[in-house]
Ligand SMILES: Nc1ncnc2c1ncn2[C@@H]1O[C@H](COP(=O)(O)OP(=O)(O)O)[C@@H](O)[C@H]1O
């Protein structure tokens with residue numbers, strides 16, 4: 001076959017393979033967009049495990065009518081413009097890829113009205129082809145509707161699980177984001193039934209309990225640290241960890257926020273597990289939510305399109321800081337004998353390839 005440039009629609013579908021794995025990935029991207037738009041309240045409703053329909057409505061700043069076609073174009077973003085911006089990302093999104101990718105594997109519409117405008121507008125995309133922008137009545141904010149996910153990608157559809165399983169993953173994604181942003185109200189309605197309802201709060205502890213369950217409140221210990229990394233950059237931690245008796249059989253018990261973003265990170269997970277070493281069985285995972293705030297230029301979130309993996313510039317220091325903070329909390333609760341106070345040097349370095 002001769003070498004040819006791929007058609008745009010196919011390029012977007014290939015890119016979508018990395019960003020849009022399942023309905024939960026769509027929910028994640030749309031909710032993160034709502035957060036970047038400054039939303040105070042985000043409502044997600046899904047049908048058929050998100051495969052039939054996902055609607056994410058927010059009360060954020062909205063998208064101007066004349067920018068709607070750009071919003072769904074690939075590599076179009078309002079969030080970064082130079083490689084300097086890329087070096088210190090302060091928003092959830094930055095790749096300008098999500099809406100284009102989702103639109104290439106579904107039927108998508110965006111209805112939006114910007115603050116200060118007296119009318120809204122709507123654009124629809126079907127099979128990668130965008131409609132004209134038409135006027136539409138709507139409140140300030142944005143509603144993105146995604147129907148028939150993967151209708152044109154049978155290979156992807158085959159890998160989807162039952163609607164119930166997909167819904168579970170959507171719930172999990174929404175809760176991880178909600179843990180990071182207690183100041184935002186979140187709701188998830190599935191097939192007409194409310195599954196998650198989290199009012200906004202200024203009390204991070206309340207949000208953690210609302211997500212992880214009030215029943216474990218008694219068993220939670222507060223973790224805090226306010227220190228500096230090598231070079232003097234500040235790093236602060238706040239979190240709640242469960243007493244060893246609350247440890248669970250699955251790794252889902254460990255959740256992390258990094259600068260307001262829900263992340264899955266081995267350095268952080270290892271640090272918490274290490275702090276609990278000797279207190280929980282090796283096969284079990286302690287319950288923990290830890291939020292880390294640090295200079296965004298000291299952590300790279302541009303590792304994978306899904307942006308849940310990160311790379312720290314000083315992983316050993318971050319690891320040490322988290323492990324010490326958790327150890328301190330365990331010690332304050334008399335759960336760690338004082339002679340284990342100083343961890344062995346070898347345990348400070350996580351096994352990261
Ligand atoms: N809910 C929303 N409210 C306001 N603007 C939005 C919303 N969703 C998307 N946008 C706009 O569309 C652009 C493209 O979104 P997306 O494809 O997710 O890329 P990214 O988030 O990486 O910029 C965003 O940069 C933003 O300007």
Ligand SMILES: [Mg+2]
Pocket residue numbers: 029032033092093094096098099
């Ligand atoms: Mg985005």
